[in-house]
Amino acid sequence: MARIKLKHYVIRKGKYGYWLPTPKMVAAGFQCVPCGEDGPRAWAVAQQWEARWQAFRKGREATPRIGNWPKNSIGDAFARYRRTEAWKRLAPRTREDWERGWTYIEPYFADLPPADISLELLDEWYARLLRAKGVDIAYRAMKTWRALYNVMAGMKLCQPKADPSLAIRRKTPVPRRQTWTEGETVRLVKGAWRAGYRGLACIIAVAWDTSFSPVDARTLTPAQAVQTAKEWGFLIERTKSGEPAFGTLSARTQRLVLSYIESLGVTLLDDAPIFRSRGFTPGVKGGRPRAGVPYTKDTLVDDFADARLLVFGKGEKRKLMDMRRSGAVEANAGGASVETIAAKMGNSIDENKTLQRTYMPVNLAAVRSADEHRRQGRKLLGQERNEYKKLKLGGDKS
Known part of the structure; x- marks a missing residue:
C-alpha cells in the first residue's frame, strides 16, 4: 500500500x-479527530479535516464544525464538553481514549437526547460491539459512555446516578500476566546498548530495579535523583496516581546510568529528561544527522x-510494562507483605487511599524489605523452573 504524507496526521x-x-x-476550536486504522x-478523514482547517484559516468558514447535532443531543453535549477547560486539562492520552470510545458511540446515539437512551438500546449496542469488535473494544466503549453520562448529568441533560448502562454487566478484558526474569532483562539491556539504544537500555534497567511504569522511567530527571546512606535512586510522584x-x-x-550520562557530552538541566532516543548518524547512503530526543510513549514502544x-x-x-508486574511477583514469592510491595511500587492497594497516604508514606525500610524479598523470590522462582514433567498414565508399560 502506497503511503502519502498528510499535514497534522499522526499514527498511534x-x-x-x-x-x-x-x-x-x-x-480556534479544532480538536483531535480519530480517523480509524491507518489506510x-x-x-480521507484527515484530508477532510485539513480542508476544514484551511477553509477556516482563509476565512471561508466562520467556525470549525465538530458535529452538526441537534441541540441538547448526545453529540451536542460531547461537542460542548470538548470546548470546556475541563477537557483541555485532561492528559492527551486521556483525550485520545475519549475520542476512541466516541467513535463507537457516535453512529448509534449522537443525534439522540440522553433521556431517550434506554437499557434495551444500550444492551443491543454493547452486544453488537462484543460480537464485532471483541471484549476489549466493547469494554472501553462502555467506559467512555459511562463517563460521558456523568458529564451530561452535570449539564442537566439527564438524571444524575441514573445511567441505564449500570444494569449491564461488562465483560472485563483478560488482564496481562506476562513477566520477565532477571536473566532476560539483562539480555535485553545488553542487546539494546550494543545496538545503539543506550537510553532505552537504561530505561529497561531502571524499570526492572525500581518497578516504575514505563512513563515514570522515561521521564526521570536529574532533580529526582536522591542518595541515602546505603543506596541511590529516584524519588518521584507517580504520573498516574500521584x-x-x-x-x-x-x-x-548505577554504573550503566552514570556511563550513559557521561556519554551524552552535555550538562543536563535539573528538569530535563535523562534518557533519550538514539538519533541518527548518516552512513554510506548519506542522510541528515539527527540528535537523540527525550522519549515519548510511541518512540519508546517502537524502540x-x-x-x-x-x-x-x-x-x-512481552512489553516493557511487564517489568513492573515482574517485580511484584518476585517480592510476593519471597514473602513480602502487601504493604511493603505497595510502598515499593508507589500505589495504594487498600480501598482507603487517604489512610494509605497517612500511615504508609514512602519509607526506606519498606522499600529495602521489598527489594530483599524480591531477591529471595527470584531464587525460589528460579528453582521451580522446569520442575514439572509430563506424567504418562496408562498406555503400554512394556
Missing part, C-alpha cells in the same frame, strides 16, 4: 491514525520492540 500504536491540531488550531479511509515512590538502583544499573526483536526474535510479545 502503530496502526491508528489521528488528525492532530496544533495549539493554535485548538485555540486510505483514515487518510503517589510518591522511591526506586532504588542496583550497583550495575523497545526493535530491541526485543534483536534479542528474542519475532515470537516474543
